[in-house]
Amino acid sequence: MKTKTLFDYPLFALGFRAFFVLAGLSALMLILLWNAMLKGQWLHANYFAPNVWHAHEMLLGYSVAVVAGFLLTAVKNWTGRATVTGGALLGLCLLWLYGRILPFYAGLLPDGLIALADLAFLPLLAFRVGVPIVQAKQYKNLVFVLILLVLSVGNGLIHAQALGLADTASVGLELVLATLIILILVIAGRIYPFFTERAISGTLILKNPLIEGLAIAGAVLVFSLQLADVAGGWLAWSAGFAATVNFLRIANWYVPRIRYVPLLWVLYVGYGWIIAGFVLTALAAYAWVAPSLALHAFTVGGIAVVTLGMMARVALGHTGRALRVSNAIALAFLLINLAAVLRVLLPMALPSCYDWFIYASTLCWLAAFALFIFIYLPILTQPRIDGQEG
Numbered sequence: 001m002k003t004k005t006l007f008d009y010p011l012f013a014l015g016f017r018a019f020f021v022l023a024g025l026s027a028l029m030l031i032l033l034w035n036a037m038l039k040g041q042w043l044h045a046n047y048f049a050p051n052v053w054h055a056h057e058m059l060l061g062y063s064v065a066v067v068a069g070f071l072l073t074a075v076k077n078w079t080g081r082a083t084v085t086g087g088a089l090l091g092l093c094l095l096w097l098y099g100r101i102l103p104f105y106a107g108l109l110p111d112g113l114i115a116l117a118d119l120a121f122l123p124l125l126a127f128r129v130g131v132p133i134v135q136a137k138q139y140k141n142l143v144f145v146l147i148l149l150v151l152s153v154g155n156g157l158i159h160a161q162a163l164g165l166a167d168t169a170s171v172g173l174e175l176v177l178a179t180l181i182i183l184i185l186v187i188a189g190r191i192y193p194f195f196t197e198r199a200i201s202g203t204l205i206l207k208n209p210l211i212e213g214l215a216i217a218g219a220v221l222v223f224s225l226q227l228a229d230v231a232g233g234w235l236a237w238s239a240g241f242a243a244t245v246n247f248l249r250i251a252n253w254y255v256p257r258i259r260y261v262p263l264l265w266v267l268y269v270g271y272g273w274i275i276a277g278f279v280l281t282a283l284a285a286y287a288w289v290a291p292s293l294a295l296h297a298f299t300v301g302g303i304a305v306v307t308l309g310m311m312a313r314v315a316l317g318h319t320g321r322a323l324r325v326s327n328a329i330a331l332a333f334l335l336i337n338l339a340a341v342l343r344v345l346l347p348m349a350l351p352s353c354y355d356w357f358i359y360a361s362t363l364c365w366l367a368a369f370a371l372f373i374f375i376y377l378p379i380l381t382q383p384r385i386d387g388q389e390g
Helices: 015-038 050-079 086-105 111-119 121-135 139-162 169-199 209-227 232-253 256-260 262-285 291-317 327-349 351-381
Strands: none
Touching: 015 050, 015 086, 015 291, 015 351, 050 086, 050 121, 050 139, 050 169, 050 291, 086 111, 086 121, 111 121, 111 139, 121 139, 139 169, 169 209, 169 232, 169 262, 169 291, 209 232, 209 262, 232 262, 256 262, 262 291, 262 327, 291 327, 291 351, 327 351
């Protein structure tokens, strides 16, 4: 009888499967651990300072897992060439996992080893993504390799502080957040119009090249000013401009019937949270709102909502299933948005209830990702229903 290899297990047949499972599980575990830290119930030694650990893990743990799963799958589609699978994919997943676990072994392992395990992942992912792109001579898509390398630089700045080399963690986190938001905006331009046309018959979306370019440029300008520590009017007006052009961009793609398709409206609402992040950045520049509200509009709103919607859509499409979600996943989409409302909007209206809103937001987040794992774990670990590879 033939011995099974990792290539025979669906979980390692294509990048989205293993990394979406890791992303969903980490979204639960990382928030549970953070909540325990805040309550003083988890006092385990950590390589990172607590606040840095939380931000690092949500951006370079959860978010990067989704990015890895998406790019390893998308590049295969774009180039027609195989990306990492089987044992090599398992190795990449383990490297990501070591980056999550080893910080808790601070004092038992050398700090340099802990840093190396985490720092190695993104360059290796960039290599795995870049090889098929170069082989197919699709040099335009090397922008995604560049984005992964910029994320690596941000991660390096965070580790530099953990290693006691420089006071650069905050700059590194800002760079990582900015790069992830810009990545979402770039990918949105490629897939939102396509997904909309596929889901809603008779729809034809003509993108405006000027608005498309200004939307990305406006975001780059805002984040560049923040990285340069520019505040006040320059930042406010730039953020207002970014919010305006991105609103015009998404309005150009929008058709009313989107609201009847959960796999579409979740993506559009997630984009709306990014626009809200720019609006709140403008208000925070004048100290009218707390900067943390803008931060969490980008993260709990933009990144979490978009990535949950993307995982749900990609997993269905690449396992041969109909592009329709169950009521449970539609509820998960509502819950993740409610988590953002409770974390970002309601504290502005009722600051005295801030702690209660944070607790409620945490519960909504956990419920949303618990539903995702419950529904999608079988989908991601079973073969395609149409018998094809992947």
